[in-house]
Amino acid sequence: MSKVKKRSTRGLDFDTSWSYAPALENKDHIGLKKRYDLFIGGKFVKPVKGKYFNTLNPATGKKIASIAKGEAPDIDKAVKAARKAYSLWIAMAPGERAKYVYRLARMIQERAREFAVIESLDSGKPIRESKTIDIPLVAAHFFYYAGWADKLRYAFPGKQVKSIGVAGQIIPWNFPLLMAAWKLAPALVTGNTVVLKPAETTPLTALKFAEIVQDAGIPPGVINIVTGAGETGAALVNHPGVDKIAFTGSTEVGKNIQKALAGTTKKLTLELGGKAANIIMEDATLDQAVEGIINGIYFNQGHVCCAGSRLFVQESVEEIVIQKLKDRMSTLIVGDPLDKNTDIGAINSAEQLKTIMQYLEAGVEEGATMYQSTGSIPQNGGFWCQPTLFTGAAQSHKIVQEEIFGPVLTVQTFRTIDEVLEKANNTFYGLSAGVWTDKGSKVFSMTNALRAGVVWANTYNKFDPGSPFGGYKESGFGREGGLHGLSPYLELN
Amino acid sequence: MALSLLINNIDINHISYMKFAAVESPTIDQVGVEERVARLRSRSIKKEAKVEGLNLILSMIDLTTLEGRDTPGKVRQLCAKALHLRDSYPALPNVAAVCVYPTMVKEVKKLVAGSGIKVASVATAFPSGQSTKKVKIAETRFAVQEGADEVDMVISRGKFLRGEYAYVHDEIGAIKEACGQAYLKVILETGELATLDNVRKASDLAISAGADFIKTSTGKIQPAATLPVTLVMLEAIRDHYYRTGERVGMKPAGGISSAKLALHYLVVLRETLGEGWMHRDLFRFGASRLANDVLMQLEKERTGIYQSIDYFSKD
Numbered sequence: 059m060s061k062v063k064k065r066s067t068r069g070l071d072f073d074t075s076w077s078y079a080p081a082l083e084n085k086d087h088i089g090l091k092k093r094y095d096l097f098i099g100g101k102f103v104k105p106v107k108g109k110y111f112n113t114l115n116p117a118t119g120k121k122i123a124s125i126a127k128g129e130a131p132d133i134d135k136a137v138k139a140a141r142k143a144y145s146l147w148i149a150m151a152p153g154e155r156a157k158y159v160y161r162l163a164r165m166i167q168e169r170a171r172e173f174a175v176i177e178s179l180d181s182g183k184p185i186r187e188s189k190t191i192d193i194p195l196v197a198a199h200f201f202y203y204a205g206w207a208d209k210l211r212y213a214f215p216g217k218q219v220k221s222i223g224v225a226g227q228i229i230p231w232n233f234p235l236l237m238a239a240w241k242l243a244p245a246l247v248t249g250n251t252v253v254l255k256p257a258e259t260t261p262l263t264a265l266k267f268a269e270i271v272q273d274a275g276i277p278p279g280v281i282n283i284v285t286g287a288g289e290t291g292a293a294l295v296n297h298p299g300v301d302k303i304a305f306t307g308s309t310e311v312g313k314n315i316q317k318a319l320a321g322t323t324k325k326l327t328l329e330l331g332g333k334a335a336n337i338i339m340e341d342a343t344l345d346q347a348v349e350g351i352i353n354g355i356y357f358n359q360g361h362v363c364c365a366g367s368r369l370f371v372q373e374s375v376e377e378i379v380i381q382k383l384k385d386r387m388s389t390l391i392v393g394d395p396l397d398k399n400t401d402i403g404a405i406n407s408a409e410q411l412k413t414i415m416q417y418l419e420a421g422v423e424e425g426a427t428m429y430q431s432t433g434s435i436p437q438n439g440g441f442w443c444q445p446t447l448f449t450g451a452a453q454s455h456k457i458v459q460e461e462i463f464g465p466v467l468t469v470q471t472f473r474t475i476d477e478v479l480e481k482a483n484n485t486f487y488g489l490s491a492g493v494w495t496d497k498g499s500k501v502f503s504m505t506n507a508l509r510a511g512v513v514w515a516n517t518y519n520k521f522d523p524g525s526p527f528g529g530y531k532e533s534g535f536g537r538e539g540g541l542h543g544l545s546p547y548l549e550l551n
Numbered sequence: 552m553a554l555s556l557l558i559n560n561i562d563i564n565h566i567s568y569m570k571f572a573a574v575e576s577p578t579i580d581q582v583g584v585e586e587r588v589a590r591l592r593s594r595s596i597k598k599e600a601k602v603e604g605l606n607l608i609l610s611m612i613d614l615t616t617l618e619g620r621d622t623p624g625k626v627r628q629l630c631a632k633a634l635h636l637r638d639s640y641p642a643l644p645n646v647a648a649v650c651v652y653p654t655m656v657k658e659v660k661k662l663v664a665g666s667g668i669k670v671a672s673v674a675t676a677f678p679s680g681q682s683t684k685k686v687k688i689a690e691t692r693f694a695v696q697e698g699a700d701e702v703d704m705v706i707s708r709g710k711f712l713r714g715e716y717a718y719v720h721d722e723i724g725a726i727k728e729a730c731g732q733a734y735l736k737v738i739l740e741t742g743e744l745a746t747l748d749n750v751r752k753a754s755d756l757a758i759s760a761g762a763d764f765i766k767t768s769t770g771k772i773q774p775a776a777t778l779p780v781t782l783v784m785l786e787a788i789r790d791h792y793y794r795t796g797e798r799v800g801m802k803p804a805g806g807i808s809s810a811k812l813a814l815h816y817l818v819v820l821r822e823t824l825g826e827g828w829m830h831r832d833l834f835r836f837g838a839s840r841l842a843n844d845v846l847m848q849l850e851k852e853r854t855g856i857y858q859s860i861d862y863f864s865k866d
Binding site for chain 2: 070071072073074075076077078079080081186190341343344345346347349350378381385388389398399496516517
């Protein structure tokens with residue numbers, strides 16, 4: 059049967075006379091201090107050198123609070139506190155450790171709204187996401203891993219399990235509290251103590267979390283939080299008292315860490331960048347696939363390492379998919395992260411916005427065709443970027459090869475499955491991928507052929523604490539989540 | 552000569568069916584549809600957006616009574632409600648139509664004359680559709696002769712579920728012819744179609760056969776209108792628009808009794824089809840109780856106080 063060929067390019071008009079009034083999330087209930095110190099040995103302590111930096115609200119460009127700048131002497135104090143607490147923590151019955159972790163999970167749930175608002179204020183992500191995705195997943199991770207604490211011998215049958223010691227954990231700015239939870243939960247239940255370094259631009263939820271750590275009665279020194287920028291992280295990586303480093307962030311920094319740790323006994327896991335292929339076959343359920351494309355790339359302003367940033371559309375449906383995609387982009391609301399109707403919030407920092415803009419220029423220069431939705435964006439000193447689409451992109455383009463980490467999607471077409479698999483795998487990353495087809499056999503054959511740590515079929519950006527997450531190639535090594543997420547924090551003999 | 556004889560013997564509706572059959576209906580992923588609906592439901596409609604939305608909803612209502620026990624008296628009172636929604640509230644819009652059985656059409660036509668309110672009549676052996684094509688055509692002609700501006704027909708679900716798409720398609724085409732100038736709304740009775748794939752196929756079929764509106768339900772079968780079904784039907788309308796530039800209307804009916812739920816429908820409409828459909832010429836609510844809840848919410852927005860339902864006329 060032949061398909062009707064003639065298709066119009068009529069767009070729909072989403073600049074409607076009826077639209078939504080601002081619906082701002084109430085922020086009266088949140089408790090924020092003007093200044094935050096370092097959290098070491100169960101107490102907030104001033105940084106040794108007494109320096110502070112500002113954390114900004116990316117939606118306004120204005121300062122929210124002063125944050126202590128941790129430096130090498132502070133890291134040293136934190137590692138010593140963690141080492142001291144380790145002997146106590148490891149001596150505790152595993153079921154007792156679980157109780158503390160369950161308590162953290164419950165307390166996060168109790169204060170979920172407060173955490174969600176602070177996360178959106180500090181990171182720029184829409185409150186819809188922090189309220190329904192970030193914070194619930196934080197609690198879910200603590201709950202999930204708490205259950206493993208007294209069952210580790212059954213997790214690795216026939217093996218002796220032993221904790222490692224002091225773990226240094228470096229957290230990115232895209233999912234500030236969630237990435238902290240991903241790292242803290244498995245480390246704690248396996249009996250390790252932690253020095254955590256939040257990202258420079260998004261330290262607030264980790265510091266609020268420190269209040270919960272105090273309230274939960276976690277023994278002092280088991281969790282230490284040292285804020286700062288790259289040098290603070292480097293001091294943590296290079297500290298001889300640290301037994302393991304877990305890092306989530308850019309591939310560039312990840313490589314430096316791996317170099318620094320070469321020849322030491324420190325264990326390492328890296329969760330780095332990605333440039334995921336999201337593949338739409340002609341037999342896919344197209345309207346739902348379009349939704350998956352949107353969720354894949356515009357979730358959290360595209361600040362997602364597993365974002366579906368490379369779209370591959372089969373030739374026969376290219377025109378209609380692009381039409382639908384552009385119309386769907388017109389309905390995305392870019393604006394105040396604290397508005398419940400906002401779909402796309404603020405870009406995390408001025409620096410990141412600059413990076414994204416450079417890629418947009420590069421894309422145009424390389425000859426791809428740029429399309430941006432035309433809705434309004436706030437004009438207020440915040441950092442904003444319209445959802446962007448590049449058609450006519452190619453494997454040789456920079457915007458196709460490099461991770462942009464913003465709301466920017468490249469579109470390529472293909473004719474055969476072999477062709478798309480070759481292009482999808484032709485990247486130095488390998489974190490995630492997506493396949494959309496109505497045919498089960500294609501789901502199995504294609505997902506198996508994609509060299510990526512996480513492959514979604516007919517959905518995208520789904521996370522569950524029971525499911526391992528991690529990369530191939532320059533996307534890193536080691537897994538977080540699930541049973542797999544325990545082993546990086548254990549010696550198995 | 553032989554060729555022209557052959558062409559003369561083929562039903563024109565059937566040629567149109569053959570064109571329809573050449574375009575495959577896309578399959579639908581139910582999980583994806585439900586996720587999309589959940590996201591659309593999270594839109595927060597407050598303050599002036601709420602008041603404007605409620606006004607728009609009122610203007611899109613087909614005020615309906617479709618019961619065996621309907622009497623001229625009951626229908627007269629329903630018309631009075633349509634004409635006087637709430638006289639004390641300034642500048643309220645009229646409802647779009649009054650929807651009744653064919654025997655009541657004449658009465659309604661007389662009462663709403665000059666108000667701009669349309670007269671809609673169900674037809675084609677509503678609600679089951681279990682009759683012959685001939686009878687259905689006759690009933691449609693009767694309703695139109697009596698003065699119906701719009702005809703709400705039901706499709707033959709039994710035939711559809713048995714895969715006799717050509718029959719269903721040709722029947723809709725025949726009813727469309729019988730409608731003449733009257734608008735044709737085609738009720739798919741999605742509660743009997745079992746899957747969203749079927750909903751999509753029936754939508755495409757009705758649109759191809761000449762429906763001016765596609766409508767979810769008779770209100771006599773559960774589930775009646777739902778947001779996922781409505782989204783799938785709106786997507787069928789959207790694809791038809793992409794292909795042809797023609798705008799087909801949508802009418803969810805049955806079970807939409809709260810203003811809050813109706814606002815969700817409006818959100819789904821807005822973000823699926825946009826401005827071109829945000830009007831009663833292309834979107835209707837089939838409902839009997841919805842109007843009062845909308846009025847109650849409007850009064851709440853105006854006065855800050857929820858009034859008892861006894862302050863709103865029930866007809």
